[in-house]
Amino acid sequence: MDRKNIPRATVRRLSLYCRYLAEIREQDIEYVSSRELGGGIGTNAAQVRKDLSFFDRFGTPGRGYPVGFLHQRLEQILGIDGRRWQVAIIGVGRLGSALVDYGGFLKHGFHVVAVLDSDKKKIGQTVKSLTIEDVADLKAVIERSRVDIVVVAVPAEFAQRVATQAVDAGIRAVLNFAPATLILPEEVNLRHVDLAVAMESLSFHLIR
Amino acid sequence: MDRKNIPRATVRRLSLYCRYLAEIREQDIEYVSSRELGGGIGTNAAQVRKDLSFFDRFGTPGRGYPVGFLHQRLEQILGIDGRRWQVAIIGVGRLGSALVDYGGFLKHGFHVVAVLDSDKKKIGQTVKSLTIEDVADLKAVIERSRVDIVVVAVPAEFAQRVATQAVDAGIRAVLNFAPATLILPEEVNLRHVDLAVAMESLSFHLIR
Incomplete structure (x- = not known):
């Protein structure tokens, strides 16, 4: 197939x-x-x-x-039959930190193994027992933690840059939460989660 | 149509x-x-x-x-042609507070006008200039703030109860982020956002 x-x-x-x-x-x-x-x-x-x-x-x-x-x-x-997927989250704002302990991920075998940010005040702090690392070290973190999937939760204007860096570091699966369209090589699996899409399906019905 | x-x-x-x-x-x-x-x-x-x-x-x-x-x-x-949709978020945990200032909502006309929680320590505090209100007052808040859409961001075990309360208060559109299946009357529009679904579409491709 x-x-x-x-x-x-x-x-x-x-x-x-x-x-x-x-x-x-x-x-x-x-x-x-x-x-x-x-x-x-x-x-x-x-x-x-x-x-x-x-x-x-x-x-x-x-x-x-x-x-x-x-x-x-x-x-x-x-691919969720007991397999363990290693996930890194880039961007530890409100959404990023919400995703770190989102129960649905763990339940289906997605383990957040690394969190990164560019904010010097956040780097070194911990979220759910993970130390926030510098996004400048993304390649090293991806290799060390054997990351399979990268979640992009940075502001829209930085999304393309961090996604490209992740792909350059060997990542082949990217889940984007930033409200920005990313352009990545065709062999990379990219999904965009736009939380307003579900909201619009409600407004579509409310006006009818 | x-x-x-x-x-x-x-x-x-x-x-x-x-x-x-x-x-x-x-x-x-x-x-x-x-x-x-x-x-x-x-x-x-x-x-x-x-x-x-x-x-x-x-x-x-x-x-x-x-x-x-x-x-x-x-x-x-x-229904997003300049129309203003009034949204209440129930549950001000990490995900709930991330949703309060999720840029994609505002951009498409969804305005968060009320936030509610059951935690006495949170009630009275503010998130993005909104005062967190007691979920026990849900009906009054929905009426006063003329809420169109309710977002459920509470832990799974409380999701059904707050959704039912919202529907009893007249709500006809519910967006559920809790990892729980809700049962609501057929005339209510209900959408479930399961963040792991997008993740599984990545794992589906990674194993091939």
Whole structure:
């Protein structure tokens, strides 16, 4: 399977299916139909079948998907089956420090192993038992802490520079929270989290 | 147009098209093809045409979409054309306080007008010139500040309770950041922002 062929929206839904399956698995539900699974995340049965068809055949005719098995497979597919991902957060402002102890990251195997900032007053202080390091030492920190994923949480005007530095240091996965569009080499996986997008989906409905 | 017919993923992409159009509009680009517009947000031309077809006919054959006009229309459609949305944030932990001054909200017309917490030590303190109020007074705060949208940023175990209280006070739009699944009446618009979903899209690609 070539990753290029899988739409981004499908990968996003795989995470949501995975969450929903974890929930119903706790309730000891053994099988789930594509309709129920879709309903659980706000999509339809056809979309569920299409999304899962990129991978294996999961369903049993007439019974639906086996919950435990599908949950496990999705965790494998997403790379969160007990694997440990090492994350560095650049920018220890309010958002950056909120992300350091965001429970959802740890729960899914993303461990914040380094935090960096350019503010001399912050460098040397600790956040959740991590010492804030100088972003000027980014390359050394990435190598020493074997960082897989870099989170950019700096003000918009510095975002491109720190992201480029991270990529130059060998990083191939960047999660950007700064309200800025980053340009990075095509082989780098880049995701932009724009918190206003979810808000706009609410305003879209409120005016109707 | 019935809002029920518009897929969630389409509404999400409308926000992303809107961002991209704002950018190229600043560069004085007058027309954009569906291929370019799709490329700008990581989707394809057919998807762009399908998403926009829920609304008007925007394109001019052979020339593409007029950037300024389409941008303006999408702002209208999303309800962010100069309209002011009043937001209350419940839970002034790290994430909650990061959201109070998240630039992306203000830029798109979302004004945080109230912050609430249950912690007696926090109540009465100020965040960005807003006085933290007691969540026990939620209904009064929502009425007084004419709140449109409530952001839930409390620990998972309290999320359902405060969301239900907000809905009982008349709120019809809830943005949930707590790692918990909320159950609210169908007429309430509810969005869950799970920050680990974007992270998993990176791990999905890193293992391939």
